[in-house]
Amino acid sequence: MSERTRRRLVVVQVLILSLVVTLAGRLWQLQVGSGDRYARAATDNLVREVVVPAIRGLILDSAGRPLVANRTTMVVSVDRSVLDRQPDRGAAVLVRLARLLRVDQAELANRIRLCRPGVGRPCWNGSPYRPVPVATDVDKRVALQVLERAEDYPGITAQLELVRDYPRPAGANAAHLLGYLGPVTEAEAAHSDALGLRDLIGRAGLERRYDRYLRGTSGTRYVAVDHLGRVVRTLRETPQIPGSHLVTTIDARVQRVAEQALREAMHRARTTPDYKDRLFKGDSGAVVVLDVTDGSIIAMASWPTYDPADWVGGISAAEYRYLTSAKAGYPLVGQAFQGGAPPGSTFKPISAAGAAKAGYNLNAGYGCTSSFQVGDREFKNFDSLAYGPISVAYALQVSCDTVFYRIAYDMWIKDGGYRPVDHPKDPMFAMAREFGFGKRTGVDLPNESPGRVPDRAWKLAYWQATKDELCRRAKTGYPELARTDPARAAFLTRFAAESCTQGYQLHVYDAINFSIGQGDLMLTPLQLARAYAAIANGGTLWRPRIGKAIIGPDGKVIKKLAPQKTGRVGVPPSDLRYIREALVGTALNGTARGVFSGWPLDEYPVGSKTGTAEVFGKQPRSWFAAFGPDNKPRYAIVMTVSQGGTGSGTSGPSVRKIFEALLGLGEYQQAVIADGPPTALPKMRRDGSFAPPARRGGR
């Protein structure tokens, strides 16, 4: 061996041994120098905070039947933070999981992506650190595969969870009342101490309105985990506190009857031809059954509807598109309290009350001509029938428009016409306000529509908001429309010119239209039902309510949600009685005679009013409002079907059916709620189920 080789070997030896010394030095630095820091990091590695979701309270009907309950289901969730740690960011795992769950791979990937501007549904709206549930009601064998082959499914967990269950007592759906749940957003969790990132909260309906009672308080469990997030052992735990139960005023059987009746009305509309011989579209509808004595909602339904169970475990993209599509008629909207529409002739009792208050003698004779001329326009009576001079009572029964035109025109002239006096009385508009229109009823459901009373103040505000555009159009016209429809373009230009200068005015046509519930007036079916309840109960406006009581998880009543009076309509009792009796006559010799043919009116007198509201560009809307079933009315029922035809033809028979069910007439062998809605609350049994409330004999 050469000396050179020897020298170089020595160099190599020194290099190698210096590497060893380097390692030892670095080891010292890491373990002894910063050991404490790494020890803390090691603890963070090990301890996970697991939220133990609270058991959500039940939603019960007035007899203790659960409308919303809970059930256990196997849920498969994906933990994004573990997936991201995979070399391919979890792509292979998702492919395997999609195959295992037999779902579309792209849909699965979409469901776990985070919602951001520009990202469409489906996406994950909850916390990025929370496992995203991707499948519910998973087969046990599939769940076992995920659990046993954790190496193949890192970040995927399968566990039993409680989800909402909809037992549909008596077949009731009640989707728009009950609502649904959705994951908490990060922003919401950040603003609330009570909300954890894993929680679900009510997103609509009663689930949202009473969320803080139903939700309970979730517990926390600190667990030691391994690198795949598998729990090794529990370190400590704060238990969950179950949510409270909500007892509602809904009666599941009446709800079922109302839903069925509404569906029949929709069907009736869709099989009936209009005057152009097209079938009515019947695109939406609603029904409300109110207890007139305290404003309790016994049943309330809207069409189109949906199955609230679709929301369990996250809604699919296709389903969500359907629920929010115009083509499906926006099934998520509760038409009964969120849909406003002109009420047509069902508004006339309020007009009559306004006339009485303004000093018009209701018993005097008013000319029911076939048409009424104002300026250059002729307002026709419905069906152009003429009855000669008649009382307001008879005008209500036969629904004579011209009688109300006459009175409304007279009022408008008295208020100064186009040169209004300082403080115009506008008695009919004022009476609409008296009955709570143009304002939310305060029902315990979120996103209620206030409707609209198109009085002078509204006209002015609306004109101020639109006049710039109208004045521009008055000058430029509608050239884009003129090419295809010059007549309409000319009309619109004339209208724009007129509105630009005089749009703030209460036009004579506005006043006349308003008297028969047409024009810009918008009411929800619930508002109208409450107004009829006030007519029936002698003038008290109740706040409609669904929540009746909150019962704790231990069965103790935590809170009674008492009925609330929101005011009295300023109409003398004698006038109200006059209107009430007039409406009872509608079934005897008015527009509802056909609806109530064969009905035992002597025993069960029912007050009713039909309505057929004209809607520009659409088929007329059917309305039917009624109260009964006797001289001391208990229920007010309102039904409407959009593009549904006449009130008596489409909605009337269905309202009659609901009365039959309530009384045990017709096809019903016995009354659905024989003694009226219960006053007592259902009682919790030992096993957590509920017994119907105790009944006091007779009513």
Added chain:
Amino acid sequence: MTDLGYLMRREFRPRSLAPARRIAVLARLDWVLLAAVLLLASVGSLLVWSATRVRLERAGEPTDQFLQRHLFTVALGLVLCALTARLDYRRLRGGAPVIYGISLIGLLLVLSPLGVTVNGSDSWIRVAGQSIQPSELAKLALVIMLAVVLAGLRFGNRKGPPSRDDVLKALALAAVPVGLVILQPDLGTVMVIAVIVVAMILISGASMHWVVALGALAALGAVAVAQLHLLSQYQLNRFAAFTNPALDPQGAGYNANQARIAIGSGGLFGTGLFEGTQTSGQFVPEQHTDFIFTVAGEELGFVGAGAIIVLLGILLWRACRIALRTTDNLAALLAGGIAVWIGFQIFENIGMTLGIMPIAGLPLPFVSYGGTAMFANLAAIGILQSIHLRRREVPAATTRS
């Protein structure tokens, strides 16, 4: 090309030892080296057990399944070590082309459908239920081949440094396995081979120009690899995470971060064997193979992990000592090459767990679980012992130039 005629000449036939001399031979072994190896293998077995028992228990398998297999590997490796020690290392002159050829076939098989992809790299082949990692074998084969070529093919000591042709021949012989390993791709092995080649050319006494040129070439190659996107994304991520592990603690930097947490949390005395929370929680991936040192770091602390480094240091010192004490060029190159190979692999492996080297898939010699590496390492120890036993058999007259 190779003159194998010398093998036939009787006087150069290596002699097997006479029975009477066998005891004496045992006494002449490098016992310090052997003791270091045995201690490392013992500690390694405990660490493998600790790293695998929780996983096995969870899978419902016997918790000592990996331990048993590992002990069997060690036993088999020690037999191999004894056989190699008994064999005259000079016989490697003839065997080198065969060993080299076998290792190339192994590397080719890895790229064939027989190869198994683990962690993005085709480093394994499966034969009769056994996983073989040919790149571990290739490193030993290359050391032998380079030693034979650089020492001069003929028996006896060449006087001067290797000729230009010899160096070029050596480079060509190294280029083939490097190319195959790059195809796997196994960056760690490429690094080790590059270091072996440069170091052995240095030891051979070749002109420093070669060393400087090769060093520059290696640096250039590294730049080219990065620039020409010859690396897959995950490898680039690993390197990016090496420069800044906090960059992506859940992704590419995960291994580096978790390894450092496990070792750092061990402190001075560690949690005690089988008591490590990070180890039983399996936070560090590949913990019984490439990241075995993290088990020592967490459970045995600075005292235990430091002891392992000291043992490895002793082992390397003895290897260098054997290289320096021999008078034979071939022996010096063999022993030096083995020392550089094992030394650099130790530095890379432990260095990556300590965050001073990039993450690469290399086992820790004598400690990690894995048959091929253990066999190659123990065979290398056998060669060292063989050199040590025969250090006086080369005629003194030819030892000095």
